[in-house]
Amino acid sequence: MTNSALKQFPQTADETRRLFDLQYRASRDESAPDYKLRLDRLERLRKLVADNDEAFVEAMNADFGNRSTHESRLFEIVPVLNAVRHTRKHLKRWMRDTRRPVDLAFKPATARIRHEPLGVIGIIAPWNFPMQTSLTPLVDALAAGNRAMIKPSEFTPRFSELLRTLIARYFDEKEVAVVTGGAEVAQRFSALPFDHIIFTGSTAVGRKVMEAASKNLTAVTLELGGKSPVIVAEDYSIEKAARSVAFGKYSNSGQICVAPDYALVPRAKVEEFARAVIARAEKSFASIAENPDYTSIISDRHRQRLVNAIEEARAAGATVLTHHDSDVARTGKIAPTVVIGAPKDGVLMTEEIFGPVLLVKPYDTLDEALAYIRDHDRPLAMYLFTNDKQTERRILDGAISGGTTINGTVLHVGQDTLPFGGIGPSGIGAFHGEDGFYRLSHARSVLKIGFINGFEKMGPPWGGLASKAAAFLKKR
CATH class of the missing domain: 3.40.605.10 (Aldehyde Dehydrogenase; Chain A, domain 1)
Structure with missing residues (x-):
């Protein structure tokens, strides 16, 4: 079938x-x-x-x-x-x-x-x-x-x-x-x-x-869905952030509505972060092609869309990092991939990726990173990595999302005590x-009248009692 x-x-x-x-x-x-x-x-x-x-x-x-x-x-x-x-x-x-x-x-x-x-x-x-x-x-x-x-x-x-x-x-x-x-x-x-x-x-x-x-x-x-962002703050360990992002991005081969779509990383740490994500993917999945724990892309059409998007970015001069076992076309899989410098009008930058491809974008100030998120549709999820309480509050106040996991990814969805939902396009x-x-x-609203119904006592026909009641109620 x-x-x-x-x-x-x-x-x-x-x-x-x-x-x-x-x-x-x-x-x-x-x-x-x-x-x-x-x-x-x-x-x-x-x-x-x-x-x-x-x-x-x-x-x-x-x-x-x-x-x-x-x-x-x-x-x-x-x-x-x-x-x-x-x-x-x-x-x-x-x-x-x-x-x-x-x-x-x-x-x-x-x-x-x-x-x-x-x-x-x-x-x-x-x-x-x-x-x-x-x-x-x-x-x-x-x-x-x-x-x-x-x-x-x-x-x-x-x-x-x-x-x-x-x-x-x-x-x-x-x-x-x-x-x-x-x-x-x-x-x-x-x-x-x-x-x-x-x-x-x-x-x-x-x-x-x-x-x-x-x-x-x-x-x-x-x-x-939409493009769910990650913000890695200056104070947070690149290695720890990369581990969590790789988990959220490459589970189910990225076919998750709340998967990290792109990561905003301090400019000086972009390449370190990107390579750390791929290194974590290679540690999690020693191989891809024959690995039963690495999920296939659901259909040829979905897979080809991702292949074309990666090649579009590569042709435009983007840096593309991928798992060493990347020749997996025959298995219906796409290897874990990280893209730096994707063209702003390309598929990876304008559409939800919904696959094992992570975008990495540099930022110079936290305000710049938050402004980028605010300039786009409100995302279904947002992930922030920081140990600083003030930075955490600043990011939460600075950009709205459907849900958030702090110092991790995707796990807020698994909490039965928390609502799951988006805003607008998400x-x-x-x-x-x-x-x-x-x-x-x-x-259903239910009002049960007590032993006396004051409103009915006042009228109609309306008279002095209604006038006194109105005057009293207005002054409370």
């Missing part, structure tokens, strides 16, 4: 609509699931992942051509299981009504917020982390009492088909369903009148999803854990 196989066997429009209508009707006709049922659904999801982890690893490995088993387990399976564990532990507290104060004019009434299911959630997942991006939003959706439909990527057909089969085994189709197929199926999917859509993927496709959702006034959470909204529960819940 090739990576285009699912395009030959798409789910029909009628079947997709049938599944949606089934879930939609159930979300309106049946009571909101109680705590016990939500725990049961989360437990079934946990068993689905835990009981079939080997099958998922094998499917993802086959889809990529080669996918590191360790990366599949640590970046896909473990985060989903952690999300379930964290959610089950805290769900009862999240579900409690939240008391709110009542203004003097309305006392002795009481006020509270009920967190209720939105209804049917559409989840559109990409290929780079097919399990995590499909199932961590599902954890939030189920915790909030919703039903969900998942559209995984056509670039991971084996994973997608396995997920479809297993979801049907562990869940009633009124609870959770998977829709498989290519771009046409995805377009129909995003045009359904969901109560909320969570999309993870490119900014370009995110715009299309948002446009389709707007016709139904469907709210969206968009987790996009995303809309955030989820994960408690933030995901509230994102996919409706905050």
